[in-house]
Amino acid sequence: MSTCINVGISAPSYDNQTVTIVLNVAESVVGMVVDAVQDVVALKAEDIKPAPDFGNAVASQHIVGIATLSQADAARMLILMDIEQFMTSAEIGVISQSSKIIAE
Numbered sequence: 001m002s003t004c005i006n007v008g009i010s011a012p013s014y015d016n017q018t019v020t021i022v023l024n025v026a027e028s029v030v031g032m033v034v035d036a037v038q039d040v041v042a043l044k045a046e047d048i049k050p051a052p053d054f055g056n057a058v059a060s061q062h063i064v065g066i067a068t069l070s071q072a073d074a075a076r077m078l079i080l081m082d083i084e085q086f087m088t089s090a091e092i093g094v095i096s097q098s099s100k101i102i103a104e
Contacts (some may be wrong), residue, residue: 048067
């Protein structure tokens with residue numbers, strides 16, 4: 001799966017710089033191609049705050065929360081997405097079906 005395809009950007013190109021993240025989706029482990037990964041961080045539940053109301057300015061149905069990550073003298077805001085909400089029902093259906101076939 002590719003995030004370029006999900007958000008309607010041009011077709012992805014795959015090379016030695018391609019980044020794949022591993023996710024648990026629909027009770028299956030899947031890989032998703034993303035543009036880049038800057039950091040992998042562990043967050044505690046108390047670090048995650050509810051997403052603010054963006055109004056109509058941002059499509060926020062995929063955003064489940066925000067967190068602030070402090071490093072040295074700088075802080076970054078992390079936007080946390082529900083990957084299952086981000087994916088289409090058809091994509092999740094394909095994952096579920098593939099899992100059933102593999103299990104048999």
